Amino acid sequence: MSDLLLSVEGLTTEFHLPGFRFTAVDDVSFAVRRGETLGLVGESGSGKSVTAFSLIQLVAPPGRVTAGRVLFGDRDLLALSDAELCRVRGAEIGVVFQEPMAALNPIMRIGAHIVEALEVHGLARGAEARARAIDLLRAVRLSDPERQVDSYPHELSGGMRQRAMLAIALACGPPLLIADEPTTALDVTVQAAMLELLRSLQRESGLGLLLITHDFGVIAEMADRVAVMYAGRIVEQGPVRDVLQSPAHPYTRGLLESMPGGTPGQRLRAIDGTVPSPDARPEGCAFAPRCREARPGCSTVRPREVLLTESRRVTCHLYTGDVPAAADGQAEARA
Amino acid sequence: MTPLLEVAGLSKHFVTRRGWLRPPHTVRAVEDVSFAIAPGETFALVGESGSGKSTTGRCVLRLTEPTSGAVRFDGEDVLAFPPKRLRAARRDMQMVFQDPYTSLNPRMRAGAIVAEPLEIHRVGSSASRRDRVAELLALVGLDAAHMSRYPHEFSGGQRQRLGLARALALEPKFLVADEPVSALDVSIQAQVINLLMDLQARLGLTYLFIAHDLRLVRHIATRVGVMHQGRLVEVGPTAELFERPAHPYTQQLLASIPSLDPDARRRAS
Ligand SMILES: Nc1ncnc2c1ncn2[C@@H]1O[C@H](COP(=O)(O)OP(=O)(O)O)[C@@H](O)[C@H]1O
Numbered sequence: 296m297s298d299l300l301l302s303v304e305g306l307t308t309e310f311h312l313p314g315f316r317f318t319a320v321d322d323v324s325f326a327v328r329r330g331e332t333l334g335l336v337g338e339s340g341s342g343k344s345v346t347a348f349s350l351i352q353l354v355a356p357p358g359r360v361t362a363g364r365v366l367f368g369d370r371d372l373l374a375l376s377d378a379e380l381c382r383v384r385g386a387e388i389g390v391v392f393q394e395p396m397a398a399l400n401p402i403m404r405i406g407a408h409i410v411e412a413l414e415v416h417g418l419a420r421g422a423e424a425r426a427r428a429i430d431l432l433r434a435v436r437l438s439d440p441e442r443q444v445d446s447y448p449h450e451l452s453g454g455m456r457q458r459a460m461l462a463i464a465l466a467c468g469p470p471l472l473i474a475d476e477p478t479t480a481l482d483v484t485v486q487a488a489m490l491e492l493l494r495s496l497q498r499e500s501g502l503g504l505l506l507i508t509h510d511f512g513v514i515a516e517m518a519d520r521v522a523v524m525y526a527g528r529i530v531e532q533g534p535v536r537d538v539l540q541s542p543a544h545p546y547t548r549g550l551l552e553s554m555p556g557g558t559p560g561q562r563l564r565a566i567d568g569t570v571p572s573p574d575a576r577p578e579g580c581a582f583a584p585r586c587r588e589a590r591p592g593c594s595t596v597r598p599r600e601v602l603l604t605e606s607r608r609v610t611c612h613l614y615t616g617d618v619p620a621a622a623d624g625q626a627e628a629r630a
Numbered sequence: 631m632t633p634l635l636e637v638a639g640l641s642k643h644f645v646t647r648r649g650w651l652r653p654p655h656t657v658r659a660v661e662d663v664s665f666a667i668a669p670g671e672t673f674a675l676v677g678e679s680g681s682g683k684s685t686t687g688r689c690v691l692r693l694t695e696p697t698s699g700a701v702r703f704d705g706e707d708v709l710a711f712p713p714k715r716l717r718a719a720r721r722d723m724q725m726v727f728q729d730p731y732t733s734l735n736p737r738m739r740a741g742a743i744v745a746e747p748l749e750i751h752r753v754g755s756s757a758s759r760r761d762r763v764a765e766l767l768a769l770v771g772l773d774a775a776h777m778s779r780y781p782h783e784f785s786g787g788q789r790q791r792l793g794l795a796r797a798l799a800l801e802p803k804f805l806v807a808d809e810p811v812s813a814l815d816v817s818i819q820a821q822v823i824n825l826l827m828d829l830q831a832r833l834g835l836t837y838l839f840i841a842h843d844l845r846l847v848r849h850i851a852t853r854v855g856v857m858h859q860g861r862l863v864e865v866g867p868t869a870e871l872f873e874r875p876a877h878p879y880t881q882q883l884l885a886s887i888p889s890l891d892p893d894a895r896r897r898a899s
């Protein structure tokens with residue numbers, strides 16, 4: 296049996312808005328293996344959440360997945376019927392979002408959410424389902440699970456709610472969990488506990504995790520491999536150690552250099568400018584207006600993804616060879 | 631050196647009612663907090679949400695009236711200021727917020743937003759105010775052409791710059807910056823942090839910097855105070871506090887910072 300759990304190829308999602316059309320997810324490819332954590336990192340608006348929604352066909356109009364394949368086992372999720380998709384969501388792919396309140400029904404007790412998931416997927420019902428719900432709440436280390444099973448979402452703190460959400464997502468024992476900024480709204484001590492919980496669940500069950508975040512700290516703590524997203528494209532991906540220690544793409548380098556650290560009180564090495572709005576993206580590399588290493592052709596010629604090593608890919612003209620370096624050779628100065 | 635700001639035994643209790651059948655409930659948001667900030671310093675307040683950081687900042691500026699305690703600014707008792715004197719004092723003490731969007735009037739253009747404090751305090755003629763606004767926008771790295779834009783036409787980082795330009799209009803000595811970069815992406819956050827450090831060096835500003843990003847605090851603060859459930863549980867010079875945290879809560883907080891080194895991952899709990 297292959298190790299591969301999820302394989303995404305050329306995923307493209309467009310929004311058709313009055314007057315213009317933009318590509319929120321642009322020819323994105325990545326894979327998640329059994330027991331592995333793939334970190335998807337990027338600043339806000341880069342397309343991380345739309346990617347997550349696209350995988351499980353939850354993009355609502357005016358958005359639409361227009362190309363690609365999402366292979367999960369031997370099925371292409373993009374080709375499944377609604378009924379088949381419903382079976383996959385929840386039973387085979389669990390999902391946790393940044394704001395659990397939006398995903399929980401405020402008038403349903405925590406336990407009822409879990410019981411519903413178990414019943415819908417025909418895994419347990421009645422008293423057995425309730426007992427399983429309590430076990431799950433215990434597994435996500437919610438204190439006093441016998442009592443909390445009857446709590447309403449608003450009665451829990453942010454960290455407890457996020458654990459409850461995780462218990463619901465894991466109710467049917469899915470092999471894959473998609474977690475979109477699961478700790479962003481939490482305090483740092485609560486975040487640390489949540490990340491440790493995810494790690495231990497992975498150790499116990501071999502859960503594959505697609506972890507979406509804007510925080511490189513969370514990536515360094517959790518990910519085996521990382522994919523960096525900018526303006527809808529994955530600009531670099533590879534093993535987490537390699538990417539963090541020797542980032543290949545100028546955007547990845549810029550992000551890591553912007554982070555506070557180094558000598559206290561020194562100026563940070565900020566990236567100039569801002570993320571281009573979707574209607575103002577350059578034709579070529581979307582990072583070109585902010586890139587310190589940009590070459591004359593970068594803003595017009597779209598860079599393709601190239602393999603640096605078997606496990607590392609980068610989408611940048613410094614590596615494609617499609618755009619000549621500036622005549623003065625300045626842009627060649629790199630590590 | 632005599633401190634610019636001295637806070638002693640500051641407390642703020644909020645009495646809230648949860649329905650009129652239940653007895654009122656007292657939230658001890660800030661409880662017996664004392665610290666001092668020397669001129670030119672960046673004093674950071676850290677702690678989890680709800681620990682009382684913002685309330686402390688607001689009490690210092692008397693945007694919230696403290697329940698008890700003392701606040702001295704430049705040797706004067708701020709809590710004893712009558713309204714007129716307080717208004718004058720506000721020229722020296724300003725606040726920058728996390729989301730300038732909620733603190734900037736959405737129907738005013740950028741130029742008017744920055745000019746407003748000058749008008750309220752009747753500083754200069756209308757012509758000199760115009761020049762001053764252009765100067766302030768340049769100071770925070772905004773183009774003079776931005777003057778006629780509305781807040782929603784700016785990006786998050788630019789809005790934070792605009793909020794800063796307004797806060798700096800009256801040449802304050804002291805800024806309370808409440809999570810000024812928490813809502814910004816890391817690349818933009820770095821731009822605004824650089825700006826705050828530049829302004830401090832150029833204008834000799836003193837900062838009370840409220841934040842929950844401990845990595846950032848370590849980078850810019852000279853001293854740090856750790857708040858927990860309304861109390862200041864530890865205060866110290868930044869390097870010392872990060873290297874040898876004394877209070878168990880500080881230790882827990884620092885141990886929770888995700889490391890940027892994948893090889894330094896925490897093992898099983
Ligand atoms: N329902 C929608 N309608 C129009 N544009 C959208 C919608 N949802 C997302 N977008 C746009 O798609 C882009 C990617 O968004 P998103 O995936 O949420 O970013 P991220 O999760 O990386 O912060 C953004 O420019 C966002 O404004």
Ligand SMILES: Nc1ncnc2c1ncn2[C@@H]1O[C@H](COP(=O)(O)OP(=O)(O)O)[C@@H](O)[C@H]1O
Pocket residue numbers: 644645646657658659677678679680681682683684685686
């Ligand atoms: N106006 C108010 N009325 C009632 N309670 C308040 C008010 N402002 C703050 N609080 C409470 O005071 C405590 C401290 O809040 P705050 O100072 O905002 O914390 P922080 O800035 O550290 O997150 C919290 O429990 C909060 O709910």
Ligand code: SF4
Pocket residue numbers: 544545546580581582583584586587588589590593594598610611612613
């Ligand atoms: S393609 Fe050009 S502009 Fe884009 S990141 Fe690479 S060097 Fe910079």
Ligand SMILES: [Mg+2]
Pocket residue numbers: 343344345475476
């Ligand atoms: Mg998102």
Ligand SMILES: [Mg+2]
Pocket residue numbers: 683684685
């Ligand atoms: Mg606050």
